[in-house]
Amino acid sequence: MVDDYLKSVENTRGIAEKDLKGYSDFMKSKLMQLSDAEKEAWTANQVYLALGNVMTIAAELEIDTCPMEGFETEKYNEILSLNDKNLNASVVLAVGYRSNEDETQHYPKVRKSTKELFTHI
Numbered sequence: 399m400v401d402d403y404l405k406s407v408e409n410t411r412g413i414a415e416k417d418l419k420g421y422s423d424f425m426k427s428k429l430m431q432l433s434d435a436e437k438e439a440w441t442a443n444q445v446y447l448a449l450g451n452v453m454t455i456a457a458e459l460e461i462d463t464c465p466m467e468g469f470e471t472e473k474y475n476e477i478l479s480l481n482d483k484n485l486n487a488s489v490v491l492a493v494g495y496r497s498n499e500d501e502t503q504h505y506p507k508v509r510k511s512t513k514e515l516f517t518h519i
């Protein structure tokens with residue numbers, strides 16, 4: 399994964415492989431220290447970074463999304479053949495246009511106040 403990423407950096411930025419070796423060694427040493435559980439948590443967190451962006455951009459395009467956890471991971475992996483690709487479902491995001499008949503779209507949004515949401519330090 400690191401090699402593929404750095405190959406892309408080399409090609410995109412025209413940087414020589416030897417000049418990225420320090421960065422490569424650093425990333426590999428950090429990643430190799432992680433236990434399987436830590437790697438799983440890290441990759442799931444990476445997915446959540448992308449998830450936030452997808453939801454924001456979809457909202458800009460007036461496309462609704464609904465993030466969901468609590469699903470049967472094994473079933474998703476099986477139905478989508480993720481196991482065969484060495485992948486694992488970490489979150490589900492329903493994406494689509496809302497139905498005019500959906501009454502819930504008219505409900506006021508339930509949101510925490512800024513005071514409740516943020517801590518100033």
Ligand SMILES: Cc1cc2nc3c(=O)[nH]c(=O)nc-3n(C[C@H](O)[C@H](O)[C@H](O)COP(=O)(O)O)c2cc1C
Nearest residue numbers: 463464465466467468469492502505506507508509
């Ligand atoms: C099947 C299902 C599973 C959901 N799972 C989660 C969850 O694990 N965590 C969470 O914060 N919200 C979960 N939600 C809630 C939605 O992500 C969303 O917060 C909710 O639909 C309200 O969105 P709104 O306040 O923007 O209208 C789930 C919703 C559904 C329908």
